[in-house]
Amino acid sequence: MTIERLLPGSALQSYPPADRWDDWREYDVKAWPRRVERRYMLVPTICFNCEAACGLLAFVDRETMRVRKFEGNPLHPASRGRNCAKGPATINQIHDPERILYPLKRAGARGAGRWQRVSWDQVLDEIGARIRKAFQEGRRNEVMYHVGRPGHERAMDRVLKAWGIDGHNSHTNVCSSSARLGYALWSGYDRPSPDHARARFILLLSSHLEAGHYFNPHAQRIIEGKLAGAKLAVMDPRLSNTASMADFWLPTYPGSEAAVLLAMAKVLLDEGLADLDYVERWTNWREYMAHRRAGVEPTFAAFVAALKDEYRAFTPELAEAESGVDRHRIVQVARLIGAARGAFASHVWRGSASGNLGGWQVARALQLLTVLTASVGTPGGTSPSAWNKYKPFFWEEPPAHAEWNDLLFPKEWPLSHYEMSFLLPHFLKEGRGTLDVYFTRVYNPVWTNPDGMMWVDVLKDEALVGLHAALTPTWSETAIFADYVLPMGHAGERHDIQSQETHSGKWVSFRQPVVRAARERLGETFRFTYETNPGEVWEEDEFWIELSWRIDPDGALGIRRWFESPYRPGEKLTVEEYYRWIFENAVPGLPAAASREGLAPLDYMRRYGAFLIESDVHELHAQHVDVPADAARDPETGRVDVRGKAVGIEIDGEVVAGFPTPSRRLELYSRTLEEWGWPEEALPGYIRSHVHRDALDAAKGEMLLLPTFRLPTLIHTRSGNAKYLNEISHRNPVWIHTGDARRLGVATGDLLRVTTEIGHFVNRAWVTESIAPGVVACSHHLGRWRLREGEGSRWSTAAVRLAPHDGGWLLRQVQGVGPFRSDDPDSSRIFWSDGGVHQNLAFPVHPDPVSGMHCWHQKVVVARAPAGDHYGDVYVDTERSMAVYREWLARARPGPGPGGLRRPLWLDRPLRPTEAAFLSPPRPL
Ligand code: SF4
DSSP: OOOOEEOTTSOEESSOOGGGGGGEEEEOGGGTTSOOEEEEEEEEEEOOSSTTOOEEEEEEETTTOOEEEEEEOTTOTTTTTOOOTTTTTHHHHHHOTTOOOSOEEEOSSTTSOOEEEOOHHHHHHHHHHHHHHHHHTTOGGGEEEEESSOOSTTHHHHHHHHHTOOOEEOSGGGTTHHHHHHHHHHHSOOSEEEOGGGOSEEEEESOHHHHSTTHHHHHHHHHHHHHTTOEEEEEOSBOOHHHHTSSEEEOOOTTOHHHHHHHHHHHHHHTTOSOHHHHHHHBOHHHHHHHHOTTSOOOHHHHHHHHHHHTTTOOHHHHHHHHOSOHHHHHHHHHHHHHTTTOEEEEESSHHHHHSTTTHHHHHHHHHHHHHTTOBTSTTSEEEGGGGOOOOOOSSOOOOOOOOOTTTSOTTOTTOSSOOGGGHHHHHHTTSOOEEEEEEESOOHHHHSSSHHHHHHHHTOTTTEEEEEEEESSOOTTGGGOSEEEEBOOGGGSOEEEOOOOSSEEEEEEEOOHHHHHHHHTTOOOSSGGGTSSTTOBOHHHHHHHHHHHHSTTSTTSOGGGGBOSSSTTSBOOHHHHHHHHHHHSSTTHHHHHHHTTOOHHHHHHHHOEEEEEESOOOGGGSBOOOOTTOEEOTTTOEEEETTEEEEEEETTEEEOOOSSTTSSBOSSOHHHHHTTOGGGSSSOOOOOTTOGGGSOGGGTEEEEEOOOOOTTOOTTGGGGOHHHHHHOOOOOEEEEHHHHHHHTOOTTOEEEEEOSSEEEEEEEEEESSBOTTEEEOOTTOOOEESSTTSSOTTTOEEEEEEEETTEEEEEEEEOOOOOOSSSGGGGGOOOOOOOOOOGGGOOOOBOTTTOOBOOOEEEEEEEOOTTOOTTOEEEOHHHHHHHHHHHHTTOOOOOOGGGBSSOTTSOOTTOOOGGGGBSSOOOO
């Protein structure tokens, strides 16, 4: 949104000019119709409400030094001053009358709801001593950090490397790892970075324009692309707002997307629309011929014939039968994609990739279209993520750790792209290990993950989780099962570096505690950020530095040295020094830009909040690489190695960068999959989903539940305490097609019982033509709950009772959302009573056997709710959920792989250990 405001004595303006940010004056809109002038200091920071990292400007009232509002930062290269509703709603999160203001320690049994306020010193001493003991006793793998909302470019990696532990866990396997694996298998880069603004054709899988990945920065560029003439196609079984804006809506039956994409690839190949010169130059077709067509002369013509043969089954007729989308429309879109040669932008992130068994093949099939149209890294095409993302480096880098934690990367999933995070409770229950100290950071697995009751079970068990510290800005369904609840800052209350691949360019941005920054600008000094935040809300950066010193007070463990100042040897690092060093030394072009303004680099970032490092980044794979004379060139493949490491590829006599794959080319054929137990999936293919039509029994009333779609106004746990957002969106009814509703005899508002493999939930129907027949859909953003008063935001949570029931657990709402008394008068004006239904609790885990991603879509039976069911009921049978886990475990094809490796060396890990650790037991390679 762009704000226009009337300035005292001037004309309408969209944004305050940067040269007036120190003392900005404008009329107070709340005082209207009176003209009351306010004076502000405008301090930039970064939104924390989704991964897009849009810029915000905090309006710090110069009279009270209190933040009065957040608006967009016009100098941010990705968001360019615009935000979605969640950006300005940061003000609600900061001033929430129910937020956690001080560190808390449990005073009774874990989960019993008794808390006492403690000091940060006590927290640091107690947790530090426990970690120190674990390290001294060689129990390094018993310390784990589990992140929900990441950020902190490389900062946490540095902390965990300094501690020497394999303790990084993430949420990624319930989010995006399937798509990531698909992209990584092609190019070594695990995310796409489409140049929507210059595309001639844009294909989106799922509703990116309104709620997808990098939502606001992408949306504005998709619209720019459309205004410049690009056509937009959207594959989504829901008529999302995005689909309604598209030139082509392809309502594919969930899980059929790869079949449609491969049919489009077949059209490109059969109709001469593919750029075969590009395919010959950049793909590893020779490797394919050597391994899959050994008896055939390895010419490119023979390869093209073989490729057509590989995809001959993917006719438009097959695609129509699988997807339900008209074959002529599929062909029409394919031809337009072919006509966009060199400027085809596309994206899949969650959606079909995260919903389905084999979802990673959806990303591979989509990337096949990008490769066939020669659109990799071109203006208007789709680049690898890393080209458009900045990562800092440090004055000293701790060495890679030598541990391998089987709780994170177990042998059953040697190719899992990220940690098997959502199976942690199942692994602990199976006796695969225990945790001594477990940090959850802005992470709410009880509510966000499937099988949340399994998390409750394990988090309550002190024999399995010795100490649980929840670093969180808000109460959550997980924090209530912690030993320490440690309040951490929202967007304008902490430091952080952010950079994302939002478009064709590379930028860095700076999240900062805005009141601290404003007061420091006025000459005050502070030791810790919690001195300027509400209560004693702190920030992670300072917390980890302090904790690391408590773990290793005398430096004997070799940890402390990594948290010493680069400017004052032997002294404790300050957060200011940390960012000062990075901005002075590790951001190309920033020192010069700052100097032109007479500023130090850190002051430049404090003042403007973001810096564009490079614009128009394209075709880096074709860049020349200088290699030493002793570089080895493989005559078969052209791969160029220096001291055993691939550095480039020789093409037409020139060594160029290529891609970080084993072949250094785009791997249309994956030797990795062939050698690691998945030969049938070595090419981009189509895996029939676990919710394929054939897997559903219509006679039993089985349908497909699509539980993954996002609401543009909410974000998982953190928006629970944002009053504006909950006022806009506070219910998540079950979308059901008119025909299915007629069959079941239900109307909008009727109660439905949705029965999953392990239980059921009860929600209201929303009857609509905007969903494919046979499919029901429910947004995953709602249904927050609290067991006790004071342990959950009353803007969004229902009060519930959780009790044993029928061999399992029944969660029942006892009171919906309603007005309450607080310091904020708006809390007494809450008009909504609905907070939605928590569906994820009733889902079993579905780990994809290759990517490790949880496959979110559910086979369900939908029926009118029987008498006795209440709105919001969730019933779960945890024994059955363990059985479903074992059924999926049996689908895995365990390692080790070639050479006794736990995992291919070339596939990265978020916190990569030494190469020796890839072998079991660890030994030098
Ligand atoms: S898209 Fe919205 S929630 Fe996400 S970073 Fe931007 S303003 Fe914040």
